[in-house]
Amino acid sequence: MPEKGIINTKQFTWLLFVLITTFATMQLPGILIMQAGRDAWLSVLGAWFLDVLLALVYAYMGIRFPGENFVQYSITILGEYLGRTVGILFPLFFLLVCTIVLRGLSHVVNTVFLPNTPLYIILVSSYLVSALIGRKGIEVIARMTEILGPLFFLSIVTLSFLVLPSFHLARLKPQFDEGVAPFLIGTPLILTSFGVCIIMAMYIPHCNRPENGFLAKFCAVSMGALGVGLVTVLSVGIFGNEDAQYMFSSGLQLSKMINFSNYFERVEMIWLMIVVGSGIVGSSSLLWAFGEGLAQIVGLKTYQPLIYPGALISFVLCVVSFPSSLQQTGFYHYTFPIVAVFIETGLELFLFAAALILHKRGTA
Amino acid sequence: MTILIVFTALAIGLAEGIPLGKQGQRKELVVMSTLLGMAVLLAVGYYLGLPSPLALLERLFEPIGKAIFK
Numbered sequence: 001m002p003e004k005g006i007i008n009t010k011q012f013t014w015l016l017f018v019l020i021t022t023f024a025t026m027q028l029p030g031i032l033i034m035q036a037g038r039d040a041w042l043s044v045l046g047a048w049f050l051d052v053l054l055a056l057v058y059a060y061m062g063i064r065f066p067g068e069n070f071v072q073y074s075i076t077i078l079g080e081y082l083g084r085t086v087g088i089l090f091p092l093f094f095l096l097v098c099t100i101v102l103r104g105l106s107h108v109v110n111t112v113f114l115p116n117t118p119l120y121i122i123l124v125s126s127y128l129v130s131a132l133i134g135r136k137g138i139e140v141i142a143r144m145t146e147i148l149g150p151l152f153f154l155s156i157v158t159l160s161f162l163v164l165p166s167f168h169l170a171r172l173k174p175q176f177d178e179g180v181a182p183f184l185i186g187t188p189l190i191l192t193s194f195g196v197c198i199i200m201a202m203y204i205p206h207c208n209r210p211e212n213g214f215l216a217k218f219c220a221v222s223m224g225a226l227g228v229g230l231v232t233v234l235s236v237g238i239f240g241n242e243d244a245q246y247m248f249s250s251g252l253q254l255s256k257m258i259n260f261s262n263y264f265e266r267v268e269m270i271w272l273m274i275v276v277g278s279g280i281v282g283s284s285s286l287l288w289a290f291g292e293g294l295a296q297i298v299g300l301k302t303y304q305p306l307i308y309p310g311a312l313i314s315f316v317l318c319v320v321s322f323p324s325s326l327q328q329t330g331f332y333h334y335t336f337p338i339v340a341v342f343i344e345t346g347l348e349l350f351l352f353a354a355a356l357i358l359h360k361r362g363t364a
Numbered sequence: 365m366t367i368l369i370v371f372t373a374l375a376i377g378l379a380e381g382i383p384l385g386k387q388g389q390r391k392e393l394v395v396m397s398t399l400l401g402m403a404v405l406l407a408v409g410y411y412l413g414l415p416s417p418l419a420l421l422e423r424l425f426e427p428i429g430k431a432i433f434k
Contacts, residue, residue, distance in 0.1 A: 035434055096418075120365070185433060300392050305380040309399035312376060316369055316403045320410035321418035334429030335422045 007203065009212040011142035014149030016197045016220035019282040021152060021227045022275065023097065024193040025251050026104050029232045031333050034245035036186030038172050041233040043186030048225035050187065051194040052218055054345060057352050059214035062204035064355060065362030070201040070348065071293040077351055077360045084297050086347065090198075091293030093343045097196055098286035099314045099321075100332055102126050105279040106318075107325040108249050112272060123318055126280055131311035133284035134291065135304050138206050141288060144281045152278045155271055156227040159251070160234060162258045167237040190228070192337040194221055195344035202289045248325070251275070287311055369407040373400040 036043045065073040075083035106122040204213045235250035255268035290310045295303035322328040384393045
């Protein structure tokens with residue numbers, strides 16, 4: 001059966017929040033600090049603003065083509081053949097993001113939680129759980145994010161308060177000491193990670209109030225930007241930008257600093273459990289979007305048989321493309337932003353312009 | 365690893381394919397089999413030393429990324 005799940009605006013918001021924040025807080029703050037130095041937090045603000053502008057286009061397209069996601073309206077706008085060719089890039093992009101998220105997540109689990117367990121065992125387990133959830137459909141994923149999303153947000157805020165005594169404002173000064181170039185280059189870098197929430201175009205047709213798509217995205221990106229901004233600014237203020245830029249997961253390093261008079265230690269495990277849970281649920285929504293998008297391109301009655309094969313392809317890509325975490329970080333740093341800008345911004349703006357020029361509208 | 369991936373693909377093919385075959389959903393069966401075939405081909409290609417699709421993407425876009433980012 002095709003996906004008939006319906007989600008409400010609150011679930012829509014948490015779905016996006018979990019995906020953005022997991023993707024952006026895990027590895028990105030270090031890379032961003034390397035790029036923008038002390039101005040990294042300003043890049044987060046800039047990316048938030050640009051992403052909200054981009055959300056306007058996605059929300060408008062969702063209303064112009066009611067009941068259709070970008071895979072479907074690519075076909076409506078560009079016709080059968082070109083539309084399918086363009087439309088298939090979106091599901092493939094979600095599969096790529098899923099590969100990067102789960103590879104990064106497994107590395108963190110392998111390093112911190114289970115150092116003696118082979119990485120592939122962690123990867124297989126993560127993919128298995130993600131695929132199981134993804135196959136259950138959007139409603140199940142949305143219900144899980146309703147629990148994990150608030151927990152994740154609260155954990156970031158609590159973490160920030162607990163490490164605040166070690167924060168030194170002087171480490172953030174001076175701002176713009178190397179001009180505006182680092183800030184301007186850092187902004188698109190983080191925008192590509194926030195931009196993963198183009199997945200909103202897959203959720204809009206399943207939302208009980210599609211006109212709230214923009215509101216949901218605005219809330220999710222604002223909370224996500226707050227989370228990433230806090231982790232970034234605290235990392236610079238506590239470790240200094242010279243050290244923070246080389247940290248694989250600066251959020252994890254921050255959580256390692258917390259202990260309560262030697263009675264309650266290793267609080268980072270709680271943080272990590274929430275991050276891992278969110279990461280797996282976020283990946284399941286990416287696998288779902290891949291299956292749903294591909295099923296619509298090919299014209300299948302159901303997306304469910306495509307979830308496990310999609311997960312297997314993603315797993316194989318992890319194994320063959322990223323034998324070490326260094327390769328994954330290099331890909332995430334230099335290649336992913338270019339691919340993401342093309343898909344998230346270029347392709348959608350192209351569809352938006354084509355719809356306006358060709359006077360195409362949805363029929364539903 | 366390649367053998368494990370081939371067996372996993374077979375297991376998924378059987379678990380998902382038999383119900384699809386019984387329901388006469390041939391198109392779904394073909395697409396699913398194609399995806400599984402791609403996974404196996406990627407794994408075999410890696411075993412034979414062929415570059416992965418992401419390595420090709422990297423070759424194409426990494427120089428641009430390195431020119432923009434530090």
